[in-house]
Amino acid sequence: MSIKTYAQAIRDVIAEEMRKNDKVFIMGEDIAKQGGIFGCTRGLLDEFGSERVRNTPISEAGFVGAGIGAACAGMRPIVELMYMDFTYVSMDQLLNQAAKIRYMFGGKATVPMVIRGQQGIGRGNGGQHSQCVEQFFMHIPGMKVAMPSSPSDAAGLLRTAIRDNNPVMFFEHKALYATKGEVPDDPEFAIPFGKANVLKEGKDVTIIGTHLYASKAMNVAKTLEAEGIDVEVIDPRTLVPMDTETMINSVKKTGRAVVVHEAHRTGGPGAEIASIITEGAFKYLDAPVIRLGAKQCTLPFNLGLENAVVPQEDDIIRAVKAVLYQ
Amino acid sequence: MSIKTYAQAIRDVIAEEMRKNDKVFIMGEDIAKQGGIFGCTRGLLDEFGSERVRNTPISEAGFVGAGIGAACAGMRPIVELMYMDFTYVSMDQLLNQAAKIRYMFGGKATVPMVIRGQQGIGRGNGGQHSQCVEQFFMHIPGMKVAMPSSPSDAAGLLRTAIRDNNPVMFFEHKALYATKGEVPDDPEFAIPFGKANVLKEGKDVTIIGTHLYASKAMNVAKTLEAEGIDVEVIDPRTLVPMDTETMINSVKKTGRAVVVHEAHRTGGPGAEIASIITEGAFKYLDAPVIRLGAKQCTLPFNLGLENAVVPQEDDIIRAVKAVLYQ
Amino acid sequence: MIEKERMIHIFKTMNKIRKFEEKALQLFEQNKLRGSVHLCIGQEAIPATVCSLLRDVDYITSTHRGHGDCIAKGAELGRAMAELMGKATGYCKGRGGSMHIADFTKGNLGANAIVGGGLPIAVGGALAAKLKGTDQVAVAFFGDGASNIGTFHESLNLASVWKLPVIFVCVNNLYGISCHVSESTSVVDIGTSRAQGYNMPGYSIDGNDVITINDVMEKAIARAKAGEGPSLVECKTYRWFGHWTGDPQVYRTRQEVEDWKQKCPIKRFKEYLITNNILTNAECVEIEEDAFNQVEAATKFALESPEPDTSKVMEDVFCEN
Amino acid sequence: MIEKERMIHIFKTMNKIRKFEEKALQLFEQNKLRGSVHLCIGQEAIPATVCSLLRDVDYITSTHRGHGDCIAKGAELGRAMAELMGKATGYCKGRGGSMHIADFTKGNLGANAIVGGGLPIAVGGALAAKLKGTDQVAVAFFGDGASNIGTFHESLNLASVWKLPVIFVCVNNLYGISCHVSESTSVVDIGTSRAQGYNMPGYSIDGNDVITINDVMEKAIARAKAGEGPSLVECKTYRWFGHWTGDPQVYRTRQEVEDWKQKCPIKRFKEYLITNNILTNAECVEIEEDAFNQVEAATKFALESPEPDTSKVMEDVFCEN
């Protein structure tokens, strides 16, 4: 085990996989000399050279597409999007091309590509640089969706992503980059997709939280423990594939659930998860699942407004109490 | 009342609104001499000339953006996307620009623009020309979302859309263009946004169906009537704003609901609607809401495969029986 | 310069494409094909000549009007026709249809129903070649209309700054659906004018002339293989039929169509072959008949092929690792 | 030709921008600003000169590095500074921040945090002018990096085929974040080279020289107003500070920055004004001090302004009709 930040964990896995497999390369804006504006590719240029660590022009559709083509031609590209908001300028290459190639062309092609980058609030980047966009990739089939919530998950899920033969959307969170945690030194350490992480067992209520909200859910669980409420906390880890079984079984036990994420609440991942739970554990539910997510307004710049838009720990606590005592 | 096709209804409203308001104009691919590949702009070039009926180059981001700019500068553009799948190549202009301008710039700007075009299966157009993409615009706030299911709704909702001072995503369905129905002749006929249409009252079970599935739900209701099952059928008409009240009240009465749409099931509009119903009518629900939508695979070209992917009337009947008898 | 062998190959390919397309039209009119079928009759010189210079390891990406490209890149006619019919034996198991034929084993990275969608993917094929250190090249086929969409620009710039072995082949058939190129496109010569924005050689040539296309493509491919980077080649041509089967064609005159039919690339190349004693008229006719027969056999195969098994509709969304 | 009045106006604007930016940097370092703050110090000649030729009814769209553009287009310094601080009195009520200042009443259709996002919107402003039959023009400001994204291409082509009154002003400051223009951009002279792909006049000029910028912009605006269509104007300049406050700037040398500081556009124009007897040194100093004082007052206003009311966070998503 080593103590690493989330950003370092990502960097190290990229480096290790590039060392092991010369098909792996990385491209994106400012990833070479600059090492990525969040430092996730620091030092890679020196070690691997400018062929395998490629600065791209600002043309996301072009270089995401180039990643797809390279993957079709036998390489294993990692494409960094500086902000996941820029999926919007490359959406066609992502959802009409990468996601569809294998199936639409009859199941022979493989597109082993990772699209990674960060999203979310926390740095006052305003409405066009703070969105959580995982929902699009849950809804349109063809790409896997990973949401690491800790340095160790970042490492383990990224290794799985790079080795996966399908296109993977790998969502990092800007507010997690500096968080530290233990990461296994095993260069084969990988976390399987589609297996949720039960961060804490509990019997009274289940909180399902993704990304930032995995740790916030843990904080809430601790707070509520003092009040005698025993919370089970689940981090789905990947949304595609989704470990519905773990979530349903948890709610069969607790009878109550809160789902919380930073993406907008309406039509967000929480709607899907709440529906899955309701379908799978209806008879066990003592209250409807409560969903928490960002309000339906553009993410504002001002810190106070930003916090007013996304769920706070207090909101989660209130939601837990609502599902418990209604 | 006149009998019109869905396409004619759309054409006529555009023409009427262009006659009434010289700020209204329309642009898109092949809408001028060709009259739109589905005929929705037929004759407009002759009546209004090439300044107000503009053929665009194939550059959706460019001309959607030009629509935004023109709207910001006081015009009321209608922008035709030939296939709503092409939102993917213009997503940034739609979701980062049009949807955010008013709020992000402090609430003074207005963007009175309609983006209209057709989506869905039914013509063997394959995976990149058959998608239903309304979910993206439900999830990211800032645009209204209309889903007309009949010629009359097409007319009434489109007039409201053109007169609305907000950006509106107006989803037509390719399989509806040729359907005929009565359309009021009143040149002021408009259907308000945010008010669901209760197509049929019933007491046993509620079916909520959008677009094509409004009429399919009606067919199912008729079939089930013969078996003594009294179905209430609701067409939400607009997804943003959404008439949650009508749906919740219906389910409070029937205790059972099926939601059906053509968009993919996972993370689709049905997940949101099912969640809203469960939250709003939990104690009245005798069974979990069943959601039906397209399977999680790219829409295939072959007719048999296409039908195997999207919900069929039999699937709806089975779902109704499942919510009734479980 | 084209070797005799390759000339004959090109002529065969052009005829195969022509017969395939004629058959597709007929089948569509007989309701045996559904969906959008975009014919490239009149444009055959371009795919046939370009692909005659490529090997199976070289890549292409193609468009909604892609039958010619995929045949020229080595597709089996039977599996291609079966795909048009949505049959289980088709290249995509019936899931893709006319607009989505791909065959990675032949270097065909796929047709694309999104205008401009294939350009970045071809750039990626070329990038892979560069990274692997092979002498593979990639060709992106696209239309005049496609030259106005963002991915055109991003792809040409990217390929240029990275000096990638890719050739951008713009098939300028004067229209994007109903829209004349002069209404959609700010320059007359897409090849020579637009290349200047990307520091690469640009050509605007007669796309109905095999010899010219070959000369220019030989230069472009040599440049690509020498590591000097991409080229833009605009081939001016004409589609004889509507944008798709069923197009009322209100946007052009019969006369214009007739004039272009006089410039038939197959007739022209046939005359060249005969004049230059490469083939006799009889040999040409034999090739034409052979092409017809191949297409007939392909059609029979396709018609007799089974429909896809609907129970397998969820297969292949993801691959197992 | 610049009238004396306008020369003085330009000089005042340049100084206002400079002082505003210096203050913003200072405030950021004092933790009184958050988010990404992109300074345009060193580039002031461009917005100041370009916007001196525009009226309130003319449109601009701007970028993440947009303070200079918005000030030149008439923004009140207090409301602009308040927006940088996220205050309720800011142009966007604190919702936009540094990257999103807009003021439609002054024809500023908004800064944009999406590279290339503003170009189509400016085209739309110009389209509205054409449809309304006014003599309004639109200017899209964008960077060298932005010249490689798809909307650049789509916007220039669209504006050209529609002959719209828009001027595309490319502020080439040699870098997109850490990426030197030679690494990202296939041509050296974006203005002259790329314009050729769109059949419009293209200029690549010294962006630190007010007189040159003015001459070229006068031509471009005259062309726009005459209904002849768009122009592309590349202004070569340099940003003195990092891409954003806090940029380690590993990608360039101190020497390069120092060399460019010698080419300071304000110093240069000041010398011009004095040499040509338009202003005395004392008058220039007075203008500089006045700019400083205006910014101080603006800062005071911003600092004293209230935070936005969080209970109103859901207002303005939609407007009532």
Ligand SMILES: Cc1ncc(C[n+]2csc(CCOP(=O)(O)OP(=O)(O)O)c2C)c(N)n1
């Ligand atoms: C992004 C996108 N926009 C629009 C369309 C609809 N469309 C299909 S083909 C076509 C015309 C293409 O013109 P061109 O590139 O010249 O190719 P051609 O059809 O002439 O071969 C259009 C507009 C599309 N498929 N994709």
Ligand SMILES: Cc1ncc(C[n+]2csc(CCOP(=O)(O)OP(=O)(O)O)c2C)c(N)n1
């Ligand atoms: C579509 C998009 N891609 C990437 C970014 C991240 N980004 C912000 S500014 C910038 C550099 C822009 O360079 P340039 O256009 O030259 O403007 P400058 O910063 O030099 O003023 C980048 C890559 C973005 N905001 N939008």
Ligand SMILES: [Mg+2]
């Ligand atoms: Mg064409």
Ligand SMILES: [Mg+2]
């Ligand atoms: Mg720059």
